[in-house]
Amino acid sequence: MAQLLILEYPDPRLKKVASPVTAFTAELQKLVRDMAETMYAAPGVGLAATQVDVHKRLLIIDVSEARDDLKVFVNPEILTAEGEAEQEEGCLSVPGYYDKVKRAARITVRAQNERGETFELAADGTLAVCIQHEMDHLVGKVFVDHLSPLKRARSRDKLRAPITAPMPKAPSITPYVWAPPCSRSRATSGISAATEPPAMPVASVRPSTMRMGGELMM
Numbered sequence: 001m002a003q004l005l006i007l008e009y010p011d012p013r014l015k016k017v018a019s020p021v022t023a024f025t026a027e028l029q030k031l032v033r034d035m036a037e038t039m040y041a042a043p044g045v046g047l048a049a050t051q052v053d054v055h056k057r058l059l060i061i062d063v064s065e066a067r068d069d070l071k072v073f074v075n076p077e078i079l080t081a082e083g084e085a086e087q088e089e090g091c092l093s094v095p096g097y098y099d100k101v102k103r104a105a106r107i108t109v110r111a112q113n114e115r116g117e118t119f120e121l122a123a124d125g126t127l128a129v130c131i132q133h134e135m136d137h138l139v140g141k142v143f144v145d146h147l148s149p150l151k152r153a154r155s156r157d158k159l160r161a162p163i164t165a166p167m168p169k170a171p172s173i174t175p176y177v178w179a180p181p182c183s184r185s186r187a188t189s190g191i192s193a194a195t196e197p198p199a200m201p202v203a204s205v206r207p208s209t210m211r212m213g214g215e216l217m218m
């Protein structure tokens with residue numbers, strides 16, 4: 001197994017339209033295993049082949065809490081879509097950016113597994129969102145394409161910014177200032193407030209798969 005490189009927006013290869021899978025070979029099965037390793041390591045809940053620069057209609061998803069329910073969709077097609085849902089989404093190809101996207105709330109999908117066996121699946125909630133997000137990748141669409149031009153520009157600016165947040169400056173060493181006992185408490189509290197180190201940046205290098213707000217990386 002090998003981890004694959006995930007393309008990052010606005011890489012033009014993310015705009016390629018994937019072609020149908022016609023041969024269910026050992027090579028395809030190896031690609032599925034490598035994509036799964038890449039998705040779990042990222043960590044993310046979904047990954048489309050487009051994101052690893054393979055332009056075939058293939059995507060994988062695991063929205064389970066235990067990370068032990070890998071779903072493989074080859075040549076997926078949406079048969080029915082109904083309702084409307086808006087959920088905060090993130091994308092492994094747009095690291096560090098999250099936004100709400102309107103999608104169908106319930107869908108039914110027909111696809112093949114990695115051995116070429118056809119199945120149909122009804123999905124709602126996170127699974128439905130994730131399938132639609134990944135299927136967008138297969139037609140060269142990234143989730144920020146759903147946003148307004150202003151928000152899209154903001155997401156691009158965010159990606160241009162340095163990946164690591166600037167480290168807070170080390171608090172300067174406060175020289176001990178002698179003060180008579182009666183005035184010390186006021187003096188020290190003033191000093192400690194002024195030299196309180198700034199809070200550590202919250203963003204970690206690898207955002208967790210399901211963050212507090214339920215944001216998803218896919």
Ligand SMILES: [Zn+2]
Binds near residue numbers: 091092133137143218
């Ligand atoms: Zn994505």
